[in-house]
Amino acid sequence: MVSDRLSDNEGGGGDQRPAALFAYTGKFYEVFPYYLAIGMSYEQFWEQDCDLVKYYRRAAQIKQDLQNQEAWLQGAYFYEALIDAAPILRAFAKKGTKPTPYRESPYELSTRQDKKQQKQLQEKHDDQAKAYMEVFMVSVNKKFQEKGGGVSG
The missing domain is CATH 1.10.1660 (Multidrug-efflux Transporter Regulator; Chain: A; Domain 2)
Incomplete structure (x- = not known):
């Protein structure tokens, strides 16, 4: 067995x-x-x-x-x-x-946006960065002018 x-x-x-x-x-x-x-x-x-x-x-x-x-x-x-x-x-x-x-x-974790939307978004961010930089430059120039060492731009 x-x-x-x-x-x-x-x-x-x-x-x-x-x-x-x-x-x-x-x-x-x-x-x-x-x-x-x-x-x-x-x-x-x-x-x-x-x-x-x-x-x-x-x-x-x-x-x-x-x-x-x-x-x-x-x-x-x-x-x-x-x-x-x-x-x-x-x-x-x-x-x-x-x-x-x-x-x-x-x-944005994926590339779902089309190229046109991406370009518009990039331009918007570029414009914001440019505006920020202009404000910064005006304030720096103002400080220099107050101290008597003007910076021309």
């Missing part, structure tokens, strides 16, 4: 399997909880295509990368908001100091 289980008389108990026939079973049971944790069902792990584990592992890695990217992005928004509010948080800030306004749109 041939059986895949050891008899109680041989000291193996009724539920243990011979090591030679089931050498890899322990490893499967060891990794099984991981695959359950990433969403694989019992039937998928034990009864369906063995290639599914590769796809579940890759999907879990992609999910983790996306979560990491999302956390980084949230930190970037928080950091920018903190920097924007910094002028009013200084101990000796001038009266009437205002924070930099919060950004009008989220960070």
Whole structure:
């Protein structure tokens, strides 16, 4: 009589399997909880295509990368908001100091905008930078003129 289980008389108990026939079973049971944790069902792990584990592992890695990217992005928004509010948080800030306004749109993470929209946005930012620089230059020139060392522009 041939059986895949050891008899109680041989000291193996009724539920243990011979090591030679089931050498890899322990490893499967060891990794099984991981695959359950990433969403694989019992039937998928034990009864369906063995290639599914590769796809579940890759999907879990992609999910983790996306979560990491999302956390980084949230930190970037928080950091920018903190920097924007910094002028009013200084101990000796001038009266009437205002924070930099919060950004009008989220960070562009993909290239969904067409070329025309990108060009318009770039021109808008360039105009804002130019206006800021002109205001800065006027204030610097004014300071020099007050000190008597005028700068011509």
